Amino acid sequence: MKKILLDAREMEHPIPLQLSLSYLQSMSSGEFLYMIHRKNPIPLIEIAKEKKYSYLVKNHNDIWHILISKESDINLEDLVDV
Amino acid sequence: MIITNYMRSEHRACDELFADAEKSVIDGDFTKAEEQFLKFSNETLRHFKKEEDELFVVFESITGNSEGPTRVMRFEHEQVRGVIGKMAEAIESRDKDAYLSLAESMMILLQQHNMKEEQMLYAMCDRVIPQDKKEETLKNMDKIEL
Amino acid sequence: MFNQGGLSLEQAPPISVVLRFFITGGIFGVILSLFMLFNIDNSLIIVHLLGLGVMASFMLGAMFQMLPVIAGVVIKTPTKKALVVHILLSLGILLQISAFSTSSNPYLYLSSSIILGGGLLYASILMFKRLIEIKDHSSSSKGMLFAISSFIITIILGVVMLLTIGGYLDMPYLLLKLRDIHYSFAIFGWVTLLIIAISFQVIEMFFVTPKYPTIMTKYLILSLFSLLVIKSILIFSSIDTILIDITLSSLLIIYAGVTLHRLYRRRRPTADGSVWFWRFGMILLIISLSTFFIDNLRDITYISFIGFALSIIFAMVYKIVPFLVWFHLSNQGYMEAPMMHDIIHPKRVKIHFFIHLTLFIILIINSFLNFTTLNIVSNIFLTISFSWILYHIVIATRKYYYIQRSFTPIKW
Numbered sequence: 128m129k130k131i132l133l134d135a136r137e138m139e140h141p142i143p144l145q146l147s148l149s150y151l152q153s154m155s156s157g158e159f160l161y162m163i164h165r166k167n168p169i170p171l172i173e174i175a176k177e178k179k180y181s182y183l184v185k186n187h188n189d190i191w192h193i194l195i196s197k198e199s200d201i202n203l204e205d206l207v208d209v
Numbered sequence: 210m211i212i213t214n215y216m217r218s219e220h221r222a223c224d225e226l227f228a229d230a231e232k233s234v235i236d237g238d239f240t241k242a243e244e245q246f247l248k249f250s251n252e253t254l255r256h257f258k259k260e261e262d263e264l265f266v267v268f269e270s271i272t273g274n275s276e277g278p279t280r281v282m283r284f285e286h287e288q289v290r291g292v293i294g295k296m297a298e299a300i301e302s303r304d305k306d307a308y309l310s311l312a313e314s315m316m317i318l319l320q321q322h323n324m325k326e327e328q329m330l331y332a333m334c335d336r337v338i339p340q341d342k343k344e345e346t347l348k349n350m351d352k353i354e355l
Numbered sequence: 356m357f358n359q360g361g362l363s364l365e366q367a368p369p370i371s372v373v374l375r376f377f378i379t380g381g382i383f384g385v386i387l388s389l390f391m392l393f394n395i396d397n398s399l400i401i402v403h404l405l406g407l408g409v410m411a412s413f414m415l416g417a418m419f420q421m422l423p424v425i426a427g428v429v430i431k432t433p434t435k436k437a438l439v440v441h442i443l444l445s446l447g448i449l450l451q452i453s454a455f456s457t458s459s460n461p462y463l464y465l466s467s468s469i470i471l472g473g474g475l476l477y478a479s480i481l482m483f484k485r486l487i488e489i490k491d492h493s494s495s496s497k498g499m500l501f502a503i504s505s506f507i508i509t510i511i512l513g514v515v516m517l518l519t520i521g522g523y524l525d526m527p528y529l530l531l532k533l534r535d536i537h538y539s540f541a542i543f544g545w546v547t548l549l550i551i552a553i554s555f556q557v558i559e560m561f562f563v564t565p566k567y568p569t570i571m572t573k574y575l576i577l578s579l580f581s582l583l584v585i586k587s588i589l590i591f592s593s594i595d596t597i598l599i600d601i602t603l604s605s606l607l608i609i610y611a612g613v614t615l616h617r618l619y620r621r622r623r624p625t626a627d628g629s630v631w632f633w634r635f636g637m638i639l640l641i642i643s644l645s646t647f648f649i650d651n652l653r654d655i656t657y658i659s660f661i662g663f664a665l666s667i668i669f670a671m672v673y674k675i676v677p678f679l680v681w682f683h684l685s686n687q688g689y690m691e692a693p694m695m696h697d698i699i700h701p702k703r704v705k706i707h708f709f710i711h712l713t714l715f716i717i718l719i720i721n722s723f724l725n726f727t728t729l730n731i732v733s734n735i736f737l738t739i740s741f742s743w744i745l746y747h748i749v750i751a752t753r754k755y756y757y758i759q760r761s762f763t764p765i766k767w
C-alpha cells in the first residue's frame with residue numbers, strides 16, 4: 128500500500144477539504160490517503176462513507192489521523208502511525 | 210488518467226515549493242525565501258503556460274469550444290499571476306506581514322483553481338482526447354520553457 | 356470515481372436553507388436601524404427585533420449549516436423544515452412587534468406566542484433531538500446542545516410572558532422574575548454559549564491558531580450553563596445573584612482573553628477581515644462584563660454586549676457565504692464558479708469592519724455625552740452597517756443563481 132500523506136495541520140479552511148477531495152478522487156486502489164488534521168473532518172468522512180471506502184479515524188493527543196482507502200478488505204489499523 | 214496524473218503532480222510540486230518559501234519567510238530568512246519563491250513562481254507560470262499553450266489548445270480543438278471552461282481557467286490564471294506579482298514585491302521589500310497575508314489569499318485561490326481543473330477539466334481531457342494525442346500533448350508540454 | 360456533476364454531499368444542506376435566514380437577518384437589521392433612526396423608542400421592540408429578527412435569524416441559518424459539518428448531525432428534508440421555520444419566525448416577529456406597539460390587543464399576544472413560539476420551538480427541539488443522539492460529542496457539539504437548551508428555556512419563558520401580558524395566563528406577580536430569567540438565558544445561554552461553542556471549532560479551523568486549553572473546552576460551557584440554572588433558582592427565590600454574576604463574568608472574561616491570545620498567536624496576523632471582527636468582538640465582551648457591576652455604566656454593558664454578538668455574527672457570515680457559494684457551485688460541476696474573493700471581496704469585509712468599529716466607538720462615547728447629533732450619526736452608521744451586509748449577501752446569492760441559470764454544469 129502506498130501512503131499519500133496530507134498534513135493539514137497548518138492549513139487554513141477550506142484548503143484541507145479541497146486537497147483531500149482531490150487526492151481521494153485520483154487515488155488508485157493500491158494507495159491510501161493518510162491525513163493529519165487539527166479537527167475531525169466530518170464532511171470528508173461522510174463522503175468516504177457514501178462512496179463505501181474504508182476509513183479509519185483516530186484521535187491521538189488531540190491530533191486527528193484519518194486514513195481512507197478505496198480497497199474494501201484492508202486493515203487500516205495496521206497502517207496508522209499512532 | 211495520464212493527463213490528470215501528470216498535471217496533478219505538478220500542482221502538488223508547486224504546493225510544496227510554496228510551503229518552503231512561506232516557511233522561510235516565517236523564519237525571517239528572506240534571502241532563502243526569495244530563491245524559493247522564485248522557484249515557485251517559475252514552476253507555476255510554466256505550468257500555466259503548458260496549459261494555455263498546449264493542453265487547453267488541444268482540448269479546444271477537439272471540443273470546438275474555446276469560450277467555455279478553458280476561458281474561465283485562463284482568466285483565473287491571470288488572477289493568480291496578479292497575486293504572484295504582489296508577493297514578489299512583498300518579498301523584495303522584506304514585508305513579512307504583507308507576504309503572509311498574500312500567501313493566504315494565494316493558497317486559497319490556487320487551491321480553488323486546481324480543484325476545478327482536477328475535478329472537471331483534466332478529467333474531461335482524459336476522456337475526450339484520444340490516447341496517442343494525449344501522449345503527444347504530454348511530450349510537447351515537457352518541452353515548454355518559460 | 357465520483358459520480359456525475361461532482362459530489363453529492365447529502366449531509367450539507369442546500370444553500371437556500373442558509374441564505375434565506377441570512378437575508379432575513381439582514382432585512383430585520385435594516386428595519387431595526389430605521390426604527391432607531393426615526394426614534395421609535397420602544398425598548399421591547401428594539402430588543403426583540405435585534406435578538407430575534409437579527410440574531411436568531413443569522414444564528415439559525417448558521418446552525419442549519421454547521422450542525423452537519425461540526426457535529427455530523429443530519430437534518431432530513433432541510434429545505435422544507437427551514438422554510439417552515441423561516442415563515443413562522445418572520446411572521447411571528449412582525450406580530451410580536453405589533454403586539455408590543457399596540458400593547459393592549461390580546462389577540463396579537465396570543466397569535467405571536469403561537470406562531471413565533473411554535474416556529475422557534477419547532478426549530479430548536481428538532482436540533483436538540485438530533486444533537487442529543489450524538490455518541491461522540493466534540494466540545495463544540497456539546498456546547499451547541501447547551502446553547503439550544505438555553506434557547507428552548509428562553510422561548511418557553513417568552514411564550515409564558517406573552518400569554519401573561521395578553522391576559523391568558525394569570526401570574527403577573529411572576530412577570531419580573533420570569534423576565535430576568537428569560538434575558539439571562541437569552542444573553543448568556545443562547546447567544547454566548549453558542550458563540551463559545553462555535554469558536555471552539557472555527558477559531559482553530561479558520562485561522563490556524565493554537566488550540567484552546569482542554570480544561571476550557573471541557574468545562575467552560577457546562578459551568579456557565581450550571582451557573583445560569585443556579586442563577587434562575589436564586590432569582591425565583593428572590594435571593595441576590597451577585598456572586599453568580601461575578602463568577603459568570605470572570606469566566607467569560609477569561610474566555611475572551613484566551614481567545615484574543617489564540618488570535619494574536621496566529622501565523623498570519625493581519626490577513627483576514629473576519630479576524631478583526633473576532634478580535635473586536637472579544638474586546639467588547641470584556642468591556643461589557645467588566646462594566647456589568649457598575650450601575651452608571653449600564654449602557655456600556657448593553658452596547659458592548661450587542662457589539663460583541665454582532666461582531667461574531669458578521670465574522671461568520673463573511674466566512675460562510677463566499678465559501679458556500681463557491682463550494683456548492685464547484686461541486687455541482689460549474690467551471691464558471693466564481694472565486695471566493697469575487698463573491699464577497701475581502702476589502703468589502705474590511706470596510707464593513709471599519710464601519711462597525713466606528714459605530715461602536717461612537718455609541719460608547721455617546722453613552723457618556725448623550726449628544727443628539729452623535730445619536731443620529733450612530734443610527735446612520737447602524738443603517739449603513741446592516742445595509743452593507745445585506746447587500747453583500749444578496750449579491751452573493753444573485754451570483755450563485757446567475758451561474759446556475761446561465762451555464763451548464765460539466766458532467767463527467
Ligand SMILES: [Fe+2]
Nearest residue numbers: 257260282326
Ligand atoms: Fe490552471
Ligand SMILES: [Fe+2]
Nearest residue numbers: 216260323326
Ligand atoms: Fe493546472
